[in-house]
Amino acid sequence: MKKLLLLGGGHAHVEVLRQFGRHPMADVDITLVSPDRHTPYSGMLPGLVAGHYDFGDAHIDLEPLARFAGARFLQINAVAIDAAKHSARLADGSILNYDVASIDVGSTPPAKGLAGVAEHTLPVKPVKAFLAAWDALLDRVRAGDVRSLAMVGGGAAGVEMLLAMLHRITQMHVPRKTRFVLITDTPQLLMNHAPGVRATLTRHLAHKQVVVYCATRVTRAEAGALYTDNGTRIEADASFLATGAAAPAWLAGSGIPLNENKFININKYLQSTRHNELFAAGDCATMENKVYPKSGVYAVRQGPPLAENLRRFLRGESLIEYTPQPRTLALISTGEQHAIASWGVLSFHGNWVWRWKDQIDRKFMAKYRAPWRST
Ligand SMILES: Cc1cc2nc3c(=O)[nH]c(=O)nc-3n(C[C@H](O)[C@H](O)[C@H](O)COP(=O)(O)OP(=O)(O)OC[C@H]3O[C@@H](n4cnc5c(N)ncnc54)[C@H](O)[C@@H]3O)c2cc1C
Structure with a gap:
């Protein structure tokens, strides 16, 4: 009996489970x-925060999915991996040995160089902690205790999440108005998107009276305020971080080759560049010689080739190559049931774009809710 160990229930591993359930080995x-x-589905997170979805809409239940795959599900963190010994250590100290392992444990927003951040800001990942804090914040909003809310991070995740929060809070119709602030150290918002997308979003932010600081680096956080590199004090009764992706710290010391940002180096087969029996996908891994963003779309696309290669490796067969697509369609929601589509230099927007996104997202989730039914 060979042992296949999957660390993390991320976007690629849910597909691995589905495939092993459909075609058991x-x-x-x-x-x-x-x-x-x-496990949260990133595409529906802003909709969950905005109040368009409930928890179940935006999360995949790993327990029935693992059962479908014939897998044992251990609800615990992995804290170390010893690539030389083919073993992983879990948070309770137990050790699991493997013949083949795959890592899909995601990332968290980096907070390097930001003093006071752990105490006074909240990263949007891990999502479970973020959602708990978001619920607590809504109670504070109801109590009239949140005059200002800041999001640090001007990429799609930060902008989308801030607009989702704004929508939800506006819908609460509390007498005390909240001021929303978006801060990014990049010269413009959404640097990876076309000018048309930027212009539409900027209009939305202005219309909703969001205060935007570009080319501004937050250096320090304290209770009720953020401080920037140009000496500005920004009032914020609640501050959130969506500053991109940092690798899980526990990967260091594993003996696995990591890149300069501590992400797992993988080859075109989604395999560690040093350890053939170790695969990785999603945000925690970076393919050598390829440039692509850390986004759920890539983690999702890596699922089918990862499943296929794990199967092939277990059978001793040759592996298939995965090539990241040069560009992806991004559908960025703007809080209400409206979204902007971004595809290369093209951009368009409307309520119909949100409905289109909603259909795509619901179809994706249905695959993992009834994995035996879908193709
Ligand atoms: C607010 C927000 C909105 C976003 N919207 C989009 C979007 O619309 N489209 C898009 O493409 N991308 C989006 N992204 C980016 C997207 O969330 C990530 O790129 C995506 O989640 C990466 O998938 P993953 O499989 O690598 O990891 P994740 O989806 O983060 O999954 C990691 C899994 O590993 C588990 N795990 C973590 N640590 C451990 C451990 N130590 N041991 C075992 N298990 C562990 C976690 O619990 C989780 O189940 C968004 C991000 C944010 C923050």
Whole structure:
């Protein structure tokens, strides 16, 4: 019996589980290790915060999916991996040995160089902690205790999340108005998108009276305020971080080759560049010689080739290559049921774009809710 160990219930691993459930392999013992039973789907997170979706709409339940795959599900964090010994250590100290392992544990927003950040700001990931804090914040809003809310990070995730928060809070119709602030150290918002997308979003932000600071680096956080590199004090009763992706710290010391940003170096087969029996996908991994953003779209696209290569590796067959697509369609929601589509230099927007996005997202989630039914 060969042991396949899946660390993390991320966007690529849910597809691995689905594929192994649909086409079971004899003599393979699968274990999934992930801290939360419900894994969030990034595409629907802003809609969950905005109030368009409930928790179940935006999360995949790993327990039935693992059962479908014939996998054992251990609801716990992995804290270390020893690539030389083919073993992983879990948060309770137990050790799991593997013949083949795959890592899809995601990332968190980097907070390097930001003093006071751990105490006074909240990263949008891990999502479970963020959602708990968001619920607590809504109680503070109801109590009239949030005059200002700041988001640090001017990429799609930060802008989308701020607009989602603004929509939800506006819908609460509390007498005390909240001031919304968006801060980014980049010269403009949404640097990876076309000018048309930027212009539409900037209009939306202005219309909703969001105060935007570009080319401004937050250096320090304290209770009720953020401080920037140009000496500005920005009032913020609540501050959130969506500053991009940093690799999980526990990967260091694993013996796995990591790149300069501590992400796992993988080859075109989604395999560690040094350890053939170790695969990785999603935000925690970076393909050598390829440039592509850390986004859920890539993690999702890596799912099918990862599943295929894990199967092939277990059978001793040659592996298939994965090539990241040069560009992806981004559908960026603007809080209400309206979204902007961004595809290369093209951009268009409207309520119909949100409905289109909603259909795509619901179809994606249905695959993992009833994995036996979908193709
Ligand atoms: C607010 C926001 C909105 C976004 N919107 C979009 C979008 O619309 N489209 C898009 O393409 N991208 C979006 N992104 C980016 C997207 O969230 C990530 O790129 C995507 O989640 C990466 O998928 P993943 O599989 O690598 O990791 P994740 O989806 O983060 O999954 C990681 C899994 O590993 C588990 N895990 C973590 N640590 C451990 C551990 N130590 N041991 C075991 N398990 C562990 C986690 O619990 C989780 O189940 C958004 C990000 C944010 C923050």
